[in-house]
Amino acid sequence: MDVLILLSLCLLSWREVWGQHDHETKVETVKLGEKVTLPCRALSLDNTSITRLQWLYDNKGHHHKIYSTGPKGEFREESELKSRVSLEKNSMLVITDIQVQDEKLFICQVEEQNGKTKESRIHLRVYKAPGEPEITMSETGILVTDDAVQIAMCESKNGFPTPNITWYKNDSPLRNGQDAVQVNSQVTMESSGLFTVRSTLFSPVQKSDVDAVFYCEVSYNLPKGVHMKESQKKNITVYYMNTEVKLFIKSQSEKIKEGDTVELICEGNGNPQPQFTLYKKHNENPLTSDSSYRWNVSREDSGGYSCTALDVENLDTDLKAETEIHVHFLDPPVLSKESPVIEVLGSVLSVSCQANASVQAEIHWRRDEITIANGPFLNISLVDYSNGGLYMCVVDLPSIPVLMHSKELQVIVKGRPHVDVGQQYVEVRNGESVTARCKATGYPLPQITWYINGSEVNAQASNVSNYEVVSELNLLVTQDLINENLTCKAYNELDYNMGYIQLQERPVTTTDFGTSSESGATVVPITNTGSRSEKSYGVVIVAVIVCILLLAILGAVLYFLYKKGRIPCGRSGKQDITKLGDKDKIVVEMKPDSPAEESVLLPGPQEKKQPGDQEKYMDLRN
Template sequence: MGSQTFVFSYKWKIMKEGNSRIRALTEAFSSKGLNHNKALGLYTVNAVYGDTITMPCRLEVPDGLMFGKWKYEMPNGSPVFIAFRSSTKKNVQYDDVPDYKDRLSLSENYTLSIKNARISDEKRFVCMLVTEDDVSEEPTVVKVFKQPSQPEILHQADFLETEKLKMLGECVVRDSYPEGNVTWYKNGRVLQPVEEVVVINLRKVENRSTGLFTMTSSLQYMPTKEDANAKFTCIVTYHGPSGQKTIQSEPVVFDVHYPTEKVTIRVLSQSSTIKEGDNVTLKCSGNGNPPPQEFLFYIPGETEGIRSSDTYVMTDVRRNATGEYKCSLIDKSMMDTTTITVHYLDLQLTPSGEVTKQIGEALPVSCTISSSRNATVFWIKDNTRMKTSPSFSSLQYQDAGNYICETTLQEVEGLKKRKTLKLIVEGKPQIKMTKKTNTNKMSKTIVCHVEGFPKPAVQWTVTGSGSLINKAKETKYVNGKFSSKIIIAPEENVTLTCIAENELERTVTSLNVSAISIPEYDEPEDRNDDNSEKVNDQAKLIVGIVVGLLLVALVAGVVYWLYVKKSKTASKHVDKDLGNIEENKKLEENNHKSET
């Protein structure tokens, strides 16, 4: 009976003294705060939400220890015992406290561990070591931290508009403890509140079951054009076991709408220059966002605009499309202009097509052009470029051919024109016959030189006896000329007749040829056309030289004649004087003879 009374009294003493100390410390902690408690030497354990809280008993184990106990204090200061360990029996007992059921562990050195840390574990725990004579206590303050989720920008605006304050979005940060602070950034710079430009509101909501906070920061923003590609982010600043930290959201970019301030008209064409026949597209654009979808297009000479989308198409343009084009917004508040030049090139060839003329006739030819710029003109005859324009004062057979007058505008790609003239020079057959004794003195060659167009057909006839050594051979028909020759060995004087005939006329020429035994004057064959032209050129040169020499001689003769004439006039005066002296001498001699 006495021992039971002692135990009861001892327990009452422990409870009474322990409660008094706990109450006193609780009042001090509540009135002065955590910093003051640290000043009093309170030990703090920082724990991460969901991890295990480990609280060592910071008392030295005294001699005669009977048992150790852990408790925590309620807000009103009353203790709640949660764990007991006997030093003698080594058994551990956990009090029936619902919040800590199956979460506690008390080691042999009286270290208390709490699994799955919660916000509600943020209390002041007390380690108690009891001997027969005394009760020792050491408090430990538990702080629990929960890292928030990554911030998310929700309820984002579809677009922003200049000159309008609009809700940009909400930055939501979930499950933080303690509560964090949310800051908005634009392109890495803090957005500070500005009235009617930047409006930020923060609200915090605590989850009653978990004690965690959700922070929501809304941002209303009035953008400028420069914010078109701006990156907006939000950052949460929170406290953790090791100090202050931050987490940033993913950046978001908003489409910024702003009105059109400038209209631009452009000419879309396949090349830098426009020529007749091209398709031309006019494109009008505004620098607003979104850009205007409709415009008014004004074409030269029209006062009313044509309503269209941002393009206006003109097909197969002509030169009269040259002029000033305009486009404007539908409300005509702003306008832009551009000038279009449609390049053209006209060519007139007179005559053109197929032209037939007679040899010796004149044919005036003209190739005239009309163009938007200076153009180059050149002539081609039978696929060969000519050095000069053709001129026909007296048509020859070699003038016949296919002529092309072509002109181009070098500055305008693909703009060129050409027209053709097919010149046909006709002529009646003309014949010239020649004969030549061959080197073997046994035969003679008779050649019939023929000119005419269309090409005449040639026939030979022989009157008299003589053997034809070969059939008639014709040379190539060039520039309306060719020749036909035969070789004959006449036994007597014969007459050869060459007959040339085309659609215009039939021409007959005969040539008497002596027998092979009778010598006669041989006529050389005509040279070919090219050699004839060269000979003619040489003859012209020789004639020019001779005429020049004659003129020089004539001038020299005139000078000499004038000189002689002057000399003779002077001599007459001298001779007259000399004559008078001679006459006097003769008279004196005659007189002297008569006297004797």
């Protein structure tokens, strides 16, 4: 029993101590200059029992008050944070414009009515990415040596916490003390509390280092891990003797053409470079006494070039290099006939296209962006109006796509007009309006005149092209115009031509969309007619229907006469048609909307017959 009591007391004591302090210290990371909100985790869900709350920070083991609340209200305590702190709901501490010196341990203490105290802790960490690393190479050239000499210096400014610098040569890291490499580093704290790091690289230099690339890398810690920034990649100047000279051609394209900028570059395989002189072969005057010569070339610049070098450290060696330049060119094409070319209708057109070029050129003739002929000749036999228009001779060099020239050729076909009225017959009725259309093609451009019964009428014409004109005549048909001709006359300075349209009267049929004008209905004009026999189909159909009705009536009469024996058709006895009364009647009813075959016989009023009656008397009425 005593043991149980002792364990219970220990448990209560442990719970009391644990309730007073949150021993887990949280870490909050924030960027320099930004705002941070620190929660007070010592607060319980029910805050009604709290008598006092205060925020503090720890500085080398000493606590300094920042903010406090209690029965007397809220107080912002005197501290270095006073101007940048505030308290928000749930007693969260807000710090603005975070500085490097704000990297501290912050404590939230809560005192309850029963005198118990609780607290929570947050360690605020501040970070700032350093500036881009800047690399500075040795200002003077370096002779080949096995001793470590200064190669470059690297600097990265204003980082927090302290960044690190690593050196690289051809993408391989250089370690201090490895292969006689020396790296000296220096860290400086600025007045802002940020750190600037400088590193100097010392290394032996070999001839192969002339193409070596050096750069530095700065690494630093951020909330999401380690980050890195690289400096520019640079070479060092290595001095060694020249033993060979090369002459290079630098051009904007692989194949040089007229107008291109070309640069001749003379280069030795040592350092420093020797003194150069550039010549064009068979020309005594040098182009330049420099290592390079740049100019815009023409076809006359094709030929050989040479470069000679004088090395003051190796006077006994004759250093020389040569090269060739070939400049391509293409002149604008020349046509055998000057544009415009006027050809008579039906003639033969032949035009050649030639161009001077540095290599074999390809020639094409195009019209409306379509290639119509390959080769220098454009040949057209029996020229007609469709051959008139714009042609283009295109000359290019397949091996040099950018070299291309073209020249236009305007072809004009001259001849008498050609007239097209579309249809020669138009069916019309009195009072209808019709529109006749006439198209004339020719050069010079024709004029169109309309005639009716030999009299000229006005119509509107519009140009379609340099060869074609269209005229439309709007006409109200009268009885005098039916079966007359409309004449379209097209003429130019060479000749004239005519087209004819006959106005034919359209018969009235049941198949017309409207009725005749006498009935007051609208007449629908018909501008496109087919065969006249096709237009008579309505009349034929009506005649056939009438004949069928007449045959049906005749068949009904003969049928009844036959049934009553009035017509002797092989019967044993003869029957006479006698005068009947009104008692027995047969009515023949024809339904006008039904075919004749469906006519029915309707019996008249029925009276009771005598048993001895052998004959039935009928009165046949129409």
